[in-house]
Amino acid sequence: MLNIVDLVKKFQQPGGGELTVLNVPRFQMADAEQVALIGESGGGKTTLLHLIAGMLSATSGSVCVDNLELTKLSEQGRDRFRAATIGYVFQTFNLLPAFTALENVKLGMTFGRGGVDADRAMNLLDRVGLADRAHYRPKQLSVGQQQRVAIARALAGQPKLLLADEPTANVDPASADSVLDLIINSCQQDSIALLMVTHSMDVADRFSRIDRLEDINRIAALHHNSAS
Amino acid sequence: MNLLFIAWRNFRYRALSSFLTTLSLMLGVGLVVMVMAIYGIISEAFVRNASVGYNLVVGPRGSALQLTLNSVYYLSQPIENLPYTEYMEFFPQEERAEMVRTYGGDPALGQRDGHYAGYVAGGYAIPLALGDYFGDFRVVGTTPEFFEKLRHGPDVDQPFSFRHGRAFEAYTPENQYFECVVGSRVAAQSGLHVGDTMNPTHGDPEGKGHGQGFQVVGELAPTGTPNDRAVFVNLEGFYLLEGHAKPLEEDAVIEPPERDPDDERPPLLMIPEREVTSILVRNGNLMFAPGMQNRINESGQAQAAAPIGEINKLMSAIVGPLLSALLVITLITCIVAAFGVLVSIYNSMNDRRRDIAVMRALGARRSSVTWIILFESLIIAVVGGAAGWFLAHAAIFSAGSFIEQQTGVQVGLFTVTQYEWLILPFVILLSLVAGIVPAMAAYRTDVGSNLSA
Numbered sequence: 001m002l003n004i005v006d007l008v009k010k011f012q013q014p015g016g017g018e019l020t021v022l023n024v025p026r027f028q029m030a031d032a033e034q035v036a037l038i039g040e041s042g043g044g045k046t047t048l049l050h051l052i053a054g055m056l057s058a059t060s061g062s063v064c065v066d067n068l069e070l071t072k073l074s075e076q077g078r079d080r081f082r083a084a085t086i087g088y089v090f091q092t093f094n095l096l097p098a099f100t101a102l103e104n105v106k107l108g109m110t111f112g113r114g115g116v117d118a119d120r121a122m123n124l125l126d127r128v129g130l131a132d133r134a135h136y137r138p139k140q141l142s143v144g145q146q147q148r149v150a151i152a153r154a155l156a157g158q159p160k161l162l163l164a165d166e167p168t169a170n171v172d173p174a175s176a177d178s179v180l181d182l183i184i185n186s187c188q189q190d191s192i193a194l195l196m197v198t199h200s201m202d203v204a205d206r207f208s209r210i211d212r213l214e215d216i217n218r219i220a221a222l223h224h225n226s227a228s
Numbered sequence: 229m230n231l232l233f234i235a236w237r238n239f240r241y242r243a244l245s246s247f248l249t250t251l252s253l254m255l256g257v258g259l260v261v262m263v264m265a266i267y268g269i270i271s272e273a274f275v276r277n278a279s280v281g282y283n284l285v286v287g288p289r290g291s292a293l294q295l296t297l298n299s300v301y302y303l304s305q306p307i308e309n310l311p312y313t314e315y316m317e318f319f320p321q322e323e324r325a326e327m328v329r330t331y332g333g334d335p336a337l338g339q340r341d342g343h344y345a346g347y348v349a350g351g352y353a354i355p356l357a358l359g360d361y362f363g364d365f366r367v368v369g370t371t372p373e374f375f376e377k378l379r380h381g382p383d384v385d386q387p388f389s390f391r392h393g394r395a396f397e398a399y400t401p402e403n404q405y406f407e408c409v410v411g412s413r414v415a416a417q418s419g420l421h422v423g424d425t426m427n428p429t430h431g432d433p434e435g436k437g438h439g440q441g442f443q444v445v446g447e448l449a450p451t452g453t454p455n456d457r458a459v460f461v462n463l464e465g466f467y468l469l470e471g472h473a474k475p476l477e478e479d480a481v482i483e484p485p486e487r488d489p490d491d492e493r494p495p496l497l498m499i500p501e502r503e504v505t506s507i508l509v510r511n512g513n514l515m516f517a518p519g520m521q522n523r524i525n526e527s528g529q530a531q532a533a534a535p536i537g538e539i540n541k542l543m544s545a546i547v548g549p550l551l552s553a554l555l556v557i558t559l560i561t562c563i564v565a566a567f568g569v570l571v572s573i574y575n576s577m578n579d580r581r582r583d584i585a586v587m588r589a590l591g592a593r594r595s596s597v598t599w600i601i602l603f604e605s606l607i608i609a610v611v612g613g614a615a616g617w618f619l620a621h622a623a624i625f626s627a628g629s630f631i632e633q634q635t636g637v638q639v640g641l642f643t644v645t646q647y648e649w650l651i652l653p654f655v656i657l658l659s660l661v662a663g664i665v666p667a668m669a670a671y672r673t674d675v676g677s678n679l680s681a
């Protein structure tokens with residue numbers, strides 16, 4: 001499903017010069033595999049997810065998702081790939097405030113090939129337990145409910161790989177469990193590969209495979225060494 | 229959910245700012261449509277008023293426009309007069325001889341055809357004598373033929389009709405030569421009705437009153453022409469008013485009229501004493517009109533003007549440019565409003581950047597998010613444009629009875645003027661131009677850096 005080889009990402013620094021954030025010799029995931037990725041703040045986890053989603057382009061190296069080499073795709077090609085293959089759950093949910101819960105879920109289908117399927121959008125909301133909130137605006141939903149809508153939206157495009165960036169960090173502990181259950185179970189049911197970034201060992205312990213960014217990223221290791 | 233729907237949601241989400249920008253565009257478009265409609269009404273009114281069945285106005289040499297304004301619109305300063313013999317040139321020999329016998333004058337006049345008689349054949353020539361007033365209304369001396377021959381209405385086929393009474397007659401035993409007919413607006417504004425007496429003043433509205441009054445025998449139904457605001461008096465009575473007879477020249481050859489000794493009718497002015505201000509002419513065959521016009525203008529005695537041509541000249545020389553300037557100003561209002569659309573959308577780009585990045589993360593292309601912004605600008609344009617258009621028409625429609633009363637032009641709710649349809653593409657183009665700046669900002673929005681996590 002995912003095959004990263006010799007991936008390097010450098011950022012232009014505000015003061016000039018470049019900062020190398022990622023240097024990943026090798027990182028792989030099988031189809032439908034579920035992986036927890038833990039790492040320090042500022043280590044480059046979000047950057048890695050953006051690269052895998054094709055929202056950032058690599059400085060060098062290869063990112064291959066579902067047998068597509070992202071670094072060789074045009075920007076439009078990556079947009080199409082993202083719509084077809086990736087589901088993304090954000091730490092801050094990022095629901096669009098102008099749209100109802102149901103419409104936010106439909107937005108997850110709008111840009112893909114399949115087009116909008118209103119019944120399936122409603123089923124997804126039902127699956128995250130919010131069928132009765134379909135016509136609420138994000139502002140009218142609790143924090144946990146918002147994240148559940150965001151999960152439904154991420155699943156709406158029928159992704160093959162779900163990227164979740166600390167999805168429970170902004171949710172209260174009680175809701176956190178249900179959000180987590182929802183993500184893990186949904187991916188299992190639909191055979192979706194899952195890469196979840198987290199700070200929390202409690203969350204990571206739910207996964208059979210736990211990777212530390214420091215172990216796969218040479219830069220992080222360097223930081224780590226120089227800090228100690 | 230298509231891009232248009234997404235744009236519509238964004239439009240609704242920022243309700244206040246959307247409303248205000250739409251409102252300003254609505255006012256701009258409303259003003260433009262209003263100016264266009266007024267333009268249409270004015271030009272139609274002018275042309276319609278000039279379409280009264282005759283095709284030429286003949287009068288003293290001078291400004292053709294002033295001749296038209298006087299004879300067709302009863303406006304402007306009074307002009308000079310023509311000798312009655314000029315009027316007689318439009319008639320064949322027998323009729324001229326009959327005039328000499330009836331009024332008295334040079335017998336030689338009755339011995340030949342009028343110069344222009346051949347051109348008119350089958351049409352008519354109706355004399356007008358202007359110069360007197362009733363209040364602010366013009367008094368028009370003419371013959372009963374005026375009411376029989378002239379036509380009005382959109383197709384210039386409606387004869388005059390009388391709301392009360394009848395047309396004046398050349399002579400009646402009870403009123404002699406002193407009957408008159410009032411236009412509909414004169415009746416409404418002055419309260420003059422059938423049975424009343426109308427006393428004209430000489431020369432101008434404040435002029436000295438003539439001792440002689442005219443009996444009102446008819447009240448015209450509205451025609452939507454300047455005839456609504458005129459008082460028509462019998463030309464023969466008009467001549468008999470004090471100061472209206474032209475002094476006789478010493479060497480004038482005059483044969484007195486042949487009168488039956490039993491005739492009780494008072495004597496009329498003789499031909500050399502008579503004058504007309506202008507003559508309304510319709511050629512029996514319109515193909516003869518240009519030839520006749522040339523011949524009259526080359527005669528050195530008079531001029532012939534085509535009222536519609538004169539009015540079109542006036543429209544294109546004065547009224548047209550004035551309204552064009554107004555149109556330009558209102559179009560600028562639209563551009564300013566479009567600029568407001570630009571500013572308002574652009575200002576909200578900061579809030580939108582995250583939404584755009586999220587949509588990109590969901591697979592939206594750069595072109596899609598660009599179109600969403602352009603569509604929003606388009607929605608403002610279409611809603612504002614349609615509302616402005618409708619409002620302007622509603623405003624004009626609600627003033628419809630006033631406009632019809634003043635100009636005779638009927639306006640329906642959806643009476644569309646010539647260039648009005650251009651407004652829609654213009655506003656759409658404007659909105660797309662206004663939308664381009666924020667749309668480009670949307671196009672350039674970076675996905676990664678605008679997602680908070």
Ligand SMILES: Nc1ncnc2c1ncn2[C@@H]1O[C@H](COP(=O)(O)OP(=O)(O)OP(=O)(O)O)[C@@H](O)[C@H]1O
Nearest residue numbers: 011012013021040041042043044045046047048677
């Ligand atoms: N657009 C950018 N330009 C320059 N530097 C950037 C940019 N985005 C991220 N960085 C830098 O890259 C590094 C990694 O950032 P990233 O957001 O990937 O960290 P993270 O591991 O997700 O941290 P956290 O756990 O706090 O979310 C940080 O040092 C950050 O300053």
Ligand SMILES: [Mg+2]
Nearest residue numbers: 045046047681
């Ligand atoms: Mg992060």
